[in-house]
Amino acid sequence: MVQKMANQSKKAILMLLYEHQDQFLSGQRISELLGCSRTAVWKQIKALIDDGFQIQSVQKKGYKLLSSPEGLNEAAVKAGLRTKKLGQMIYFFDKIGSTQKEALRIADEGAPDGTLVLTNEQTQGRGRLGHTWQSQRGTNIAMSLILRPDLPIDKTPQLTLLTAVAATETIEKVTGLSCGIKWPNDILYKGKKLVGILTELQAESTYVKAVVIGIGINVNTEPEAIQETINQVASSLHAITGEHYALAPFIQSFLVLFEKLYEQYLERGFSAIRPLWERRAINLGKQIKVRQPGGRILEGVARGINDDGVLLLEKGDGSITRVYSADIEW
Ligand code: BTN
Numbered sequence: 001m002v003q004k005m006a007n008q009s010k011k012a013i014l015m016l017l018y019e020h021q022d023q024f025l026s027g028q029r030i031s032e033l034l035g036c037s038r039t040a041v042w043k044q045i046k047a048l049i050d051d052g053f054q055i056q057s058v059q060k061k062g063y064k065l066l067s068s069p070e071g072l073n074e075a076a077v078k079a080g081l082r083t084k085k086l087g088q089m090i091y092f093f094d095k096i097g098s099t100q101k102e103a104l105r106i107a108d109e110g111a112p113d114g115t116l117v118l119t120n121e122q123t124q125g126r127g128r129l130g131h132t133w134q135s136q137r138g139t140n141i142a143m144s145l146i147l148r149p150d151l152p153i154d155k156t157p158q159l160t161l162l163t164a165v166a167a168t169e170t171i172e173k174v175t176g177l178s179c180g181i182k183w184p185n186d187i188l189y190k191g192k193k194l195v196g197i198l199t200e201l202q203a204e205s206t207y208v209k210a211v212v213i214g215i216g217i218n219v220n221t222e223p224e225a226i227q228e229t230i231n232q233v234a235s236s237l238h239a240i241t242g243e244h245y246a247l248a249p250f251i252q253s254f255l256v257l258f259e260k261l262y263e264q265y266l267e268r269g270f271s272a273i274r275p276l277w278e279r280r281a282i283n284l285g286k287q288i289k290v291r292q293p294g295g296r297i298l299e300g301v302a303r304g305i306n307d308d309g310v311l312l313l314e315k316g317d318g319s320i321t322r323v324y325s326a327d328i329e330w
Helices: 002-019 027-034 038-050 074-078 099-108 157-175 237-241 247-268 274-280
Strands: 054-058 062-067 090-093 116-119 141-147 180-182 186-189 192-204 207-217 287-291 297-305 311-314 320-323 327-329
Touching (some): 002 027, 002 062, 002 074, 027 038, 027 062, 038 054, 074 090, 074 116, 099 116, 099 141, 099 192, 141 247, 157 186, 157 192, 157 207, 157 237, 180 274, 287 311
Antiparallel strands (some): 116 141, 141 207, 180 186, 186 192, 287 297, 287 327, 297 311
16 A cells, blocks of 8 residues: 555656656655655655666755656656547556557456557567567557447447558658558558557447557667568668657657547548548559458459448459458558
8 A cells, every 4th residue: 555655656756757857846846746745755756766767856956857767657658648538547567468458458347438558568469360569678669549439330440540540640740751551550661561550349239348459669679670570571660760769759649649530530430531541541553462361362453441441352353342351462
């Protein structure tokens, strides 16, 4: 109990330091804001320094956050986050098997709309269609978002497409790179995959209880550490631009952009998202090979998506087949 309270005030102090990053905050002010003693503040400042935060302490001025340990922490993402709902509740894990698995578990326990599950290190990341997802400690983004839209099940693929638009727009805003989307939701730059999205549902009869959207973004992976699979060439934003990107502001930008698109979607439906997705789509009008779950392969021209976000494949005989879930090759 005492330890839990100490951890909570440590978190709260860190939030305040992030929120006042370029200025000193006195011990007195912190203790007033948090309703604890100055000795308790000093104890938690020491604990933060032990955790690897560099905090400058100057008599009569107070404390100033100079730097944080590599990777992510909850306060860095929460401080200054300009969203209404998304990420206002964060479950942060320094290390976890899969944020997706955890998000499904806490969604089942009633976690609210907009809850974010985030980690510094994911050891058993899950991908689409039974694939795995690799992500090195402290260098990449691995997170799962819990949404509770009032939506019939058959509309949920639209949220996957919306997520892909939010991710490409975030990458463009943060790095200047303009990426393409391979249906349904792989984000590629010059044919190399940078982002993976996995959408899973908790549903009752035809209605959705929760949608859990898992997003993996290869941000700062060094070129030599990039792991490729047989059918997928991967890259990272750092490998492409040579820059390193701070992860917390990246996540904040994503959440803000996602929330804006999500509000438009809930108000106006998929017509608000479809043109944005189509503008980024790289395989429309192209001859593609579709590997469906179970191994069945279809070939044809990707003609577009319908209002449910389903891919329309025109086969050699001119007939149109709807593709709900598959790996695309070309
Ligand atoms: C894919 O392209 O196959 C989808 C990959 C999705 C990976 C993310 S990383 C965060 C979340 N947790 C997981 O275990 N998987 C998703």
